[in-house]
Amino acid sequence: MKAAVLYSTVPAADSAGGKQSYAESRPLLVQELEQPEPRAGELGVSITYSSLCHSDLSVVDGSRVRPLPMALGHEAVGRVVSVGDSVADVSVGDHVVLVFVPSCGMCRACLAGRPALCHRAAEVNGSGDLLHGPALLRTPTGERINHHLGVSAFADYAVVARESVVVIDDDVPDTVAAMFGCAVLTGMGAVFNTAGVGPGQSVTVFGLGAVGLSAVMAARLAGASSVIAIDPNRGKHHLARDAGATAVGRPEDAGRLIGEAAGDGVDVAIEAVGSAGVIASCLEQVTRGGAVVSVGLPRPSAELSVPALQFAGAGKRLLGSYMGDAVPARDIPKYLAYWQEGRLPVELLHTDTRPLAGINEGLDALAAGQVVRRLFQA
Incomplete structure (x- = not known):
């Protein structure tokens, strides 16, 4: 598999106090990794498009502290290619939006109907693990690579918890669906x-x-x-x-x-x-x-x-x-229905699409306010 990995943060300003050029410093390294298989409660997803968000930039510049190295990206759409044990309601081939808070369903926030504030999700998202087990990604030398918000979407493949996906209609274009897991939600x-x-x-x-x-x-x-x-x-x-x-x-x-x-x-x-x-x-x-x-x-x-x-x-x-106090399984289909009815012009958010190899240049464009949502294809 291919993924964009952050090994060390790069401050927003350079040593002279000017704006950092991420195209020059290249904090994200797109590299080949061994592709892991999903465990019980997990899915393997082929990522079709991922979307660059300011939350990603805040990890790169160090303002949001995360354990490194980390495979970044938290907003994406894809297709399920493998299903782990104990997952009965998602099948290979399903069209899915990835969600960056994989609610456990059992903590006080989830039981109160507020899965966006899931206590267990906050814990594993902070540690770089997945909801059902420790991080799966490894560097070519065997060092652990942490997952970003249970998704790590700047990649062509991801293992995620079943709770990190919402199944959507097959006919929703991926360039639209890619923006529903964070920005729209x-x-x-x-x-x-x-x-x-x-x-x-x-x-x-x-x-x-x-x-x-x-x-x-x-x-x-x-x-x-x-x-x-x-x-x-x-x-x-x-x-x-x-x-x-x-x-x-x-x-x-x-x-x-x-x-x-x-x-x-x-x-x-x-x-x-x-x-x-x-x-x-x-x-x-x-x-x-x-x-x-x-x-x-x-x-x-x-x-x-x-x-x-x-x-x-x-x-x-x-x-x-x-995350908009969202209940993703309820809200994503509802918001997609607004789009299907012509009442939600989400296409306005999509500035352009680039290859994943240009992810560092994308950081510069986002920091400069030149793009709203740039999509990436591995």
Whole structure:
């Protein structure tokens, strides 16, 4: 099999303080590995397309600490090619979307109907193992290679837990399905599951990457009367309009646009940047009783300082949303049905497709805001 492996992190800035060129430093090594077989409870999946996300970049630059070496990638689509013992509901040939939280079904979060917060999944995702056993990948010299979020999708093949896949219809194009396991699931889930946006409400989305644009689409589907999309990159503004935004602008425009659309503040603000400062700004931008949903992943060292009286005094809420509080087996088919009905223009997220050999150049493009979702084919 072939996989892109990270052996050491590379900071976002070089020694002179300039932006790092990943095309030059080449932190991800695409190499041949021995192909493992699935154990009990696992599947072998032939990866057709994988998708590059900021969460991958945050591992490469060291802001999200993971055990190395690690085969990266957590958003993908593929076909099942082998089935381990005790798996009875998935067959060879099934079309599957890979999911980066393989819920155990038995911990307190799973039993409460919140599999995205599975305690066991958090443990094994943090250690680089799989839900049903230790890491299977090895370097050519026999050194252990850790799995990224139970998926390791920058590859042409992966062994994953049965709980890491959702079977989908055969006729969904892979270039569409590839983006449902993280971007669409997270952005739409933040609107539907975490915020519970309803008809007539006003919504602002800060950050127009794939997750933020998915949140814009979801807000319009939910019947929001105003959807204000904010990003400093003007190149993404037309995508937001096509996704359903009623107004778009840069951060300095947010106050004016919100005032014009919703008076004293919006009902819901979605923070899809990964910035403590933007979270604090969102709390100022929502109306009394409004909700801020934090979707982006700030650096672990980031701290939030806000006036405490905004909560009890103004009834505002700050809600965390991991993987969109999704139940993947329920939500992925539902969101795909919206796409099949022509109500969810997910194709807007797909910037282009490249060979896996260009993964390091893809990191540069993502860091520079030149792409939304670049797909890779091994």
